[in-house]
Amino acid sequence: MTEDRAALTGLLARTFLFRDVPEEAAEAVLSDSRAIRQQAEKGEVIYDPSHFRRCLGVVLEGTVQVNKGTLIMSVLRQGDLFGAAALFHQRPDYATTLTARSRCSLLLLPQELIEEWMERWPQVGRNYVTYLSQRIWFLSGKIDALTAGTAGRKLAQYLLAHEEDGGVKLDCSVTGLAGRLGVSRASLYRALDELRDQGAISHRGRTIHILDQKILEHL
Template sequence: MEEEQPMHTDDRRTVSGCFLFADHGLTEAAEAILDRCPIRSYRKGELIYSRDCFERAVGVLLSGEAEVLKGRGVVLNTLSAGDSFGVAGLFTENDRYVSDIRAVRPCRVLLLSAPALEQLFAADNAAALGYIRFLSGRICFLNQKLDAFTSSSAEGRIVVWLLENMVDSRVVIPRGYSDLSRTLGIGRASLYRCLDGLEAQGALRRQEREIEILRPELLQSRIG
């Protein structure tokens, strides 16, 4: 891991697309605050955040690619330039982070600490609203996920997992369907039966360990 400062012109363009600034872009006040935030570089395969070693900061990926891991290395999401992580570690006393973040390719990450975000919110009300909208969206989605996973519906669990792991309308099954069935706590027969049903309805298309999501709105309707 190496540290650098300040942001380049391309970095500003990337950051302006993250959830804090997507609706209004970077203000001069925001740029001044961001220029004081560290930028760190990570090698391929290096852990950016782990359950036990993380910073109370929102990370914005400036370049490269990273993956979000849970449990025994299950890939929950893939992050690219402009994507962010770390919100779950902010403004909390919890000493463990919720997942691991690992560099798939060399990455550069801008880190906005809790104090930096407090300054940003005071100087840029629109950024504060962007943060609130992001958290509200996560709360709604997690409530839907909780409803699905506490129900007896195998389909509900599958649909939530597909929506959470969809990247550019595609979902990769990294360790195969047997491992996925164990992750979701359902039998392999139930998993295949539900996927067959969703494919028959035109919601998705399967090809070996990759699933193409054709109608995400149909999947969404299955979890309320």
């Protein structure tokens, strides 16, 4: 895991939260004892609806998958933020489940720190509002994609949500999977063939091996 302080300062300075903010702000983050460093192993749940902190998180290293139920909302990588849905309200639950897709290094910033930085560096507050606005557009796009979802897109979501050790072992027939996804059997077979032809998967019996995860994520 990255421990070089200069590298961490540079990474934080490049995050959305500290854009156009003096570099001393990023340095102040690392110097503040209230900021929490956390490691997560592959498969470990970081946040879920009943277990979370009122902190804004930064992915320092690794990748984090964000799910709403079985739906994959996004995959977070180095420099991405998470946890905004935990701040500035008193709801007892969190909106999504965050799971480490690889070994991760995270930085958690409590709400009180965010509030202090907004007062000290107003640009932090403007960045935060802009971030939330962009999340609204992102979620709107997700809704559009789901309501107009193709068989290929639904299959890609299913495979990413159920992947274990590089593949998915179906507990039902292809016909049963088509029913779960709400698509016709013929459409699902076409989607399987298209993903195989693109080099994204290989398919044998009830086992689907994922060969190129990025193609599925793009869908």
